[in-house]
Amino acid sequence: MIKEKLMVSMLSRFDEHPFLLDLGPKTYKIGDGPVEFRVRLNKLLSLRDLLNSTTLTLGEAYMRGDLEIEGDLYEVLDKFMSQFGKFSLNIGAMKNLLLTNEGKTNQKQEVQSHYDIGNDFYELWLDPTLSYSCAYFENEDDDLETAQKKKIDRILKKLYLKEGMTLLDIGCGWGELLIEAAKKYGVKGMGITLSEEQFLEFNKRIESEGLQDLLEVHLMDYRDLPQLGKQFDRIVSVGMIEHVGRDNYPLFMKTCTEVLKPGGLFLLHFISGMTEHPGDPWIKKYIFPGGVIPSLREILVDAAEDDLHVLDVENLRVHYKKTLLNWLKNFNENRDTVEEMMGTEFSRMWELYLAACAALFENGGIELHQILFSKGINKELPDTRWY
Numbered sequence: 385m386i387k388e389k390l391m392v393s394m395l396s397r398f399d400e401h402p403f404l405l406d407l408g409p410k411t412y413k414i415g416d417g418p419v420e421f422r423v424r425l426n427k428l429l430s431l432r433d434l435l436n437s438t439t440l441t442l443g444e445a446y447m448r449g450d451l452e453i454e455g456d457l458y459e460v461l462d463k464f465m466s467q468f469g470k471f472s473l474n475i476g477a478m479k480n481l482l483l484t485n486e487g488k489t490n491q492k493q494e495v496q497s498h499y500d501i502g503n504d505f506y507e508l509w510l511d512p513t514l515s516y517s518c519a520y521f522e523n524e525d526d527d528l529e530t531a532q533k534k535k536i537d538r539i540l541k542k543l544y545l546k547e548g549m550t551l552l553d554i555g556c557g558w559g560e561l562l563i564e565a566a567k568k569y570g571v572k573g574m575g576i577t578l579s580e581e582q583f584l585e586f587n588k589r590i591e592s593e594g595l596q597d598l599l600e601v602h603l604m605d606y607r608d609l610p611q612l613g614k615q616f617d618r619i620v621s622v623g624m625i626e627h628v629g630r631d632n633y634p635l636f637m638k639t640c641t642e643v644l645k646p647g648g649l650f651l652l653h654f655i656s657g658m659t660e661h662p663g664d665p666w667i668k669k670y671i672f673p674g675g676v677i678p679s680l681r682e683i684l685v686d687a688a689e690d691d692l693h694v695l696d697v698e699n700l701r702v703h704y705k706k707t708l709l710n711w712l713k714n715f716n717e718n719r720d721t722v723e724e725m726m727g728t729e730f731s732r733m734w735e736l737y738l739a740a741c742a743a744l745f746e747n748g749g750i751e752l753h754q755i756l757f758s759k760g761i762n763k764e765l766p767d768t769r770w771y
Contacts, residue, residue, distance in 0.1 A: 390431055395423075397470045401463035420463060422454040437478055438471040443666035443740075447733045457735065458712065461743040468749050475662060482662040484674040486629035488605050492578045494674040495627055499579035501726075503558075508721060509714035514558040514585075517623040517653065518704040518752045528710040531703075536561050539620060541771035542696065542756050543649050545569040549617040552576075552643065554606050555624025559586035559599075566598040574616075575601040576609070606639055615645045622653040625683075630660070630676050634686045641690040647762040650692065653754045655704075656680050671737050680753055692757040696769065701751040708742035 392412050395405060402415030406424040413419065427450040433441040445451035453460050475482060484490065503514075510516055511529040519531035520538050539561065545551065547570035553562050556575025559582075565571050577583055583603045590599045606628070619640055628636045640650055657677045668675060684694065715722065715738060723731045744750050758765075 387428055387431070391425075391428055394431060394434055398464060398467050400467050403460075403463075421460045423460075424452040424454065426450050426452065435472045436474040437665040438473070439667075440478070440481075440665040440669065443670070443733075443736060446736050447670075447729050449728075449732070458709065458739040458742055461740050462746055465740070465743040465747045465749055468744070468747065473665070478665045481665045481668045484629075484668075486632050486674070488607065491627065491629070491674060492605070494672075495578040496580065497673055498671065499577075500581045503581050503585050505722070505725060508718040509711055511710075513560040515560055516557055517707075518700050519707040519710075520700065521703055521706050528707070528714070531707070531710075532560075533564075535703075536564050538771060539622070539651055539653065539754070540565055540569065542651055542754070543618045543620060544765060544770065545571055545618065547571070550574070550614075551618045551620065552609075552616040554609075554619065554621040554640070555627075556582070556586065556601060557622070558582050559589050559601065561620065561622065562599055562601075563589060563593055563595065566595050567593070571598070571618075573599045574614075575599070576604045576606065577601065578603065578605065606636060609639055609643045612643075615643055615648075617645055617648050619644050619648070619650040620653075621651070623655070625652065625654045626672070626675050626677055628676075629674065630662075630678070630682075633678055633682060634689065637683070637686040637690050637692065641692060641759055644759045646760050647764070648759045649695075649762065650757040650759065651754060652683070652757070654678060654683070654752070656683075656751045656753045658748075658751070667737070670733055677750060680751075680755075683753075683755065687755075687757055691760055693759075693761065694755060695758055695765070696754075696756040698754045699751055700754065701745055701748065704752045705742050705745040708738050708745065712738040712742065 388407055392405060396414050399415035401420045402413065402417045404419055404422040405412045405414055406422060429441055429445055442451060506514060511532050513529060513532050515532040518535065519528060520535035521531045522534050545565060549571045551565055551571045551573045553573065553575040556562055556577050559575060562573040562575050565573055575586060580603060583601055586601045590596060625636055644650055655677050657679050660679050660682060663676050715735060719731060
């Protein structure tokens with residue numbers, strides 16, 4: 385009984401949106417006003433664990449089925465994430481999850497643990513372009529594939545491409561951006577990735593599109609780029625810097641500068657935080673091991689050290705919420721197949737990941753920035769936002 389009362393007291397901090405807390409024989413109302421949703425705990429949670437990391441403890445309980453939500457998962461998480469400042473995090477207790485090795489071998493394993501789950505899994509809920517990053521919903525009624533194509537088109541326009549230019553994509557995924565760049569602008573592109581599944585699939589797509597003379601892909605670490613002895617007219621990196629680790633941000637930016645021609649353009653697209661935060665234990669344990677979200681200001685500081693001039697900064701936060709909700713819808717429409725492939729606990733984990741991230745973007749806990757840089761001064765660009 386004492387443990388139950390302490391549990392109720394602990395969860396009573398989340399009282400801005402009244403809800404019912406069902407603990408089996410007894411149900412408690414949290415907050416004042418009309419009840420908005422219901423949470424059922426089939427098993428009492430460890431108070432120490434909740435204090436060490438609220439997200440890890442609640443996340444694991446949801447994965448196991450010890451915690452159940454009545455109603456729309458995203459809507460409930462939206463109400464919780466609006467109170468994110470009330471979540472507990474003991475950085476000392478979580479340091480083994482939050483502070484991981486940033487060396488090449490470990491980071492390759494971390495990346496592959498997420499992206500090499502299987503192309504057949506990602507094909508179930510991504511759009512046909514296999515774009516696994518924030519889309520751009522220019523119109524309210526754009527579907528996911530349209531929005532992803534518009535995102536790619538917007539990035540390529542920002543890069544001010546011309547036929548015959550060279551374009552490097554750091555963290556190229558399954559290759560859609562480079563394929564479009566080659567087909568629309570006639571550029572020569574090179575992609576790099578640490579994911580073996582993406583590497584193999586991108587090579588297949590290059591062959592099927594007949595783009596062998598324009599495109600190549602390498603399974604390699606960004607830190608090895610200078611050893612190639614090449615410089616590029618343009619560089620793009622979409623959703624990759626989040627994997628390099630906070631201590632490596634300066635090295636990443638310096639490496640990009642080294643392989644970019646003077647006057648060249650570099651577009652960096654990344655999930656960002658308002659401040660420098662070590663990350664979330666649940667996300668790091670189950671979704672993105674080693675992942676760290678940079679703040680906008682630390683990227684700008686590092687860029688200034690390498691003579692990267694900021695030409696444009698755009699925040700696409702609301703677009704990522706819409707992207708994630710589309711992924712969540714697609715995922716749930718294929719839920720039975722996912723469970724057959726990966727199991728029930730994995731299915732609940734991935735659903736929670738997509739819904740929680742959408743809620744975080746909705747509430748500004750994380751954002752999405754695109755920054756366009758030039759290496760030194762580029763005097764050939766239009767005076768206005770040409771894209």
